[in-house]
Amino acid sequence: MNRTLPLILAVALFMEQMDSTVIATSLPAIAADIGTSPVTLKLALTSYLVSLAIFIPISGFMADRFGAKKVFRIAIAVFVLGSIACAFSNSLAAFVLSRFLQGMGGAMMTPVGRLVLVRAVPREQLVKAMAWLTVPALIGPIAGPPLGGFVTTYFSWHWIFLINVPIGLLGILLSGYVLPDFAREETGPLDLSGFLLCSIGASGLVFGLSVISLPALPPIVGVATVVLGVLATAFYIRHALRTPAPILNLRLFANRAFRSAILGGALFRIGVGAVPFLLPLMFQVVFGLTPFQSGLLTFASAFGAIAMKFIATTALRLGGFRVVLVAASVLGGASIAVNALFTPTTPHWIIIVVLIGSGLLRSLFFTSANALVFAELGDREASQASTISAAAQQVSIALGVAVGGGILEMSAFITGTELGMDAFVSAFLIVAALSALAAIPFLSLPPEAGSRVSGHIKRRNTVDAPAPAGE
CATH class of the missing domain: 1.20.1250.20 (MFS general substrate transporter like domains)
Structure with a gap:
């Protein structure tokens, strides 16, 4: 390569x-x-x-x-x-x-x-x-x-x-x-109706969720825009299933590997998308760190992401997409939950070690899930698959930030106090559970799913092959 x-x-x-x-x-x-x-x-x-x-x-x-x-x-x-x-x-x-x-x-x-x-x-x-x-x-x-x-x-x-x-x-x-x-x-004419519906749906969801989580406008504006986005998305689904060449071909979801990669990836991103919002906020509001200090701490996860590059291929060859993605979902969710155990007295080196491990698991998940999106599709379907994957990514990350912010706001409203450690503990545990739920779509995958890309079945067949006579 x-x-x-x-x-x-x-x-x-x-x-x-x-x-x-x-x-x-x-x-x-x-x-x-x-x-x-x-x-x-x-x-x-x-x-x-x-x-x-x-x-x-x-x-x-x-x-x-x-x-x-x-x-x-x-x-x-x-x-x-x-x-x-x-x-x-x-x-x-x-x-x-x-x-x-x-x-x-x-x-x-x-x-x-x-x-x-x-x-x-x-x-x-x-x-x-x-x-x-x-x-x-x-x-x-x-x-x-x-x-x-x-x-x-x-x-x-x-x-x-x-x-x-x-x-x-x-x-x-x-x-x-x-x-x-x-x-x-070869492409037909642009599906203009589908493009308008899809754009209104996706932008409505992203804008609405962003307004809810970053209140630059009244929250009612965010809620109304989310409702508009949901309605437009519903109309687009109806349109796409009746149109021969829609702007986003939802028929690709009939492929089990593609469907699992998109749905599992979206669930995992909801949890993971909240972490870059929650962790620096906790470091600054509760721990009293400066924005630059909190940024340096959270950057530790980047080293785990880089280290993953050297193990992803071997992990998939040994375990296959199903085992690796189920394990990465559960362990990745657990690594987010560990953030709830941090306190202002926790040594920074312990936080750094946890964040490096968390970064490695998240990177392993996304490398595997992104490859699985295309593993059982042809080149002609790749453009649609890439577009659907990118759109799902944007919506799920925005939803993650909104979920994290919503939990903090609800906690402050219920307790009637300013943001404290308890609110962040609840937020981390909830988004960790959401990330772990990403394992469910991958449990239905057969062991040989995406084997041409992972090389898993080829290796297993080589190991299981009977020895030649006379040995």
């Missing part, structure tokens, strides 16, 4: 994932500079996520119609333009619109980048290649807050976005040389 290809894709995806959280610790500085409040500026966080939700559904169609390589390079260019616009924004409206433009590029980068990898790499090497994309997806959101705080403190918040320019331009140049030119797939 040419490692240059997944490395280029990984750098682009890291840039996109990091920008989803990098402004979190820089909001006060940006707000003061453009003349607004930090709470109101949280709309910029939401606008980025909403843009992803709107344009991810059309990414597969664009890649098939115009070529995955071309769309990926244009997506990086749009992302870079959005970054420049963010750096030069001088008002709330300009900044929110610039973040929306960034999201348009990011929406194409993740699913199309994954599609390029699936089509370029033999199925036997997919797990090893997918690990290169899983690591930046996990490290990016964790690295964003401490990196944003560091750059804002010692330089200027503008450099949070300007640093994307040379990285993006290099990515466009290298991808032009390294990424293969895939033949364009």
